[in-house]
Amino acid sequence: MEQENKFNTESLVQENQEQEINLLEMAAKLWSSRRIILKWVGIGIVIGLIVAFSIPKEYSSSVKLSPELSNSGSSGSGMSALASLAGINMNSGNSSDAVYPELYPDVVSSIPFTVSLLSVPVQTEDNKVITVQEFLEEETSAPWWSAILKLPFKAIGAVKGLFSESNEAESDTINAYNLTLEQYTLVKALSSRINADVDSKSLVVTISSMMQDPKVAAQLADTVTSRLQKYITSYRTEKARQDLYYAKKINEEARQAYYTAQKNYATASDRNQSLSSRAAAIAIERMQNEASLAFNLYNSTAQRVQIAEAKVQETTPVFAVVQPATVPVKAAKPSKAAILIGFVFLAFVASAAYILFLPGLKESIKSVAKNRTTLQLQD
Structure with missing residues (x-):
């Protein structure tokens, strides 16, 4: 051994x-x-x-905001605090909101949201005002070797265009439901330049944009933030706004009914002022009662409108901007070193x-x- x-x-x-x-x-x-x-x-x-x-400079600008969560109750707040220490978020489970902050990146990267950004006007560093689509198509450059790599595909596309029998003119408007290949490529190019990231503990949302112009990058980050806030606000207040619309509608109907009953009562009183007929007195009394009922209904619907307006204000979320968008001074890419x-x-x-x-x-x-x-x- x-x-x-x-x-x-x-x-x-x-x-x-x-x-x-x-x-x-x-x-x-x-x-x-x-x-x-x-x-x-x-x-x-x-x-x-x-x-x-040879690689063009890319500038990045970001916005940090903290969204307000709509919790259905405060029960379990101690468990949520303990879970947050372990990196587990329990707030989303108590929220009555279907669009959690964790879903914000999906909203930002969706095709309808990205298509809506293409028509946004931006101002370049040389004070030229164009849309985001025009900036991507005209002002965004690529390395010289990418043009060489695209030559075969351009040649194939030109050949297909010669033999194509379609003579339909392309529309300048982009339909998010039915995109062409060129439009889809443009939408994906813009989607790759905007990003939304959510911190799992603090739920702070970081929205960033990457463009070849520093001013355009800052404007795009600010626009994405405002569009996302409007989307979330519209979703959160949709039910309350529908209730407010219905309350205003029935209030207007009650107002018209009250004015009509009041007018009928006044007219009947003026016509039968000198008469001592019992039938006329009963008719006038009935009209007075109808006017009183119409006023009560009108008053209650007016109160309902005020309650609905307060509900809209209550359900409107508040976004605290932790870090606003700023024009970057240095390029984020490429790292030459x-x-x-x-x-x-x-x-x-x-x-x-x-x-x-x-x-x-x-x-x-x-x-x-x-x-x-x-x-x-x-x-």
């Missing part, structure tokens, strides 16, 4: 020594070919600089692989070819 352990120990020591020898040999081989590595690294630096300066370091690293790895493995690969290929030739001659 002791001999086996001793043998295993000696074999491990021998393997470690062989690995150290192999690493030293590889390091020596790389050092002896350092000129080749330096050439490859120099080429990587040149390519990295070309790529870094990161691109340069990445290309230098790739050049070093490629040159090391070329020095260490290519000679052995060539020799193995030659030996295989030589063995095949020998076998063929023997046959």
Whole structure:
């Protein structure tokens, strides 16, 4: 048993020594070919600089807001506080709202919401006022290699256009229900430039936009925030606004009925003022009662309108803007240093692989070819 352990120990020591020898040999081989590595690294630096300066600058602007939650009750607030410490949100379970803050990113990235942003006017850094769609189509550039990669697809599209029998004129308006391929590509391009993120603990919503113009980025972030607030407000107050509309409608009907009954009572009183007929007195009394009932109904519906207006105000959510949109000073992308370091690293790895493995690969290929030739001659 002791001999086996001793043998295993000696074999491990021998393997470690062989690995150290192999690493030293590889390091020596790389050092002896350092000129080749330096050439490859120099080429990587040149390519990295070309790529870094070819990518257009992108500017990012963000807004942080804290939405008001509509909780159905305060029961379980202690459990919610304990759960929040563990990163679990229990407020959404008690909310009567179907659009939770966790769903805000889905609302922002939806096609109808994105399509509504295309017609928003924005002012560029050179004080040019255009729509978001025009900015994406005319003022947004791409790296030079993307144009080369798109040439085959453009050629295919041109050929299809020549053989297409459709002569229908394209409409300038975008229908969110029925998008063309070009419109869908544009909508997806804009959707990828806006983002909404929700903190699971604090429920603070961060809305950000990425554009090639700093002023447009700030304006777009502010517009997305206001549009999202309007969407949530419209949803939260929809039932209360419908109740207010119905209350105003029946109040107007009651007002007209009261005015009509009051007018009839006044007319009958004036006509029968000098008469002492019992029938006329009863008719006047009946009209007076009808006018009183109409006034009571009108008064109660007016109170109902006031209650409905207060309900609309009560259900209107309040959004606390923690951080407003500002015009960015520095570009968020691209990171020229990161691109340069990445290309230098790739050049070093490629040159090391070329020095260490290519000679052995060539020799193995030659030996295989030589063995095949020998076998063929023997046959």
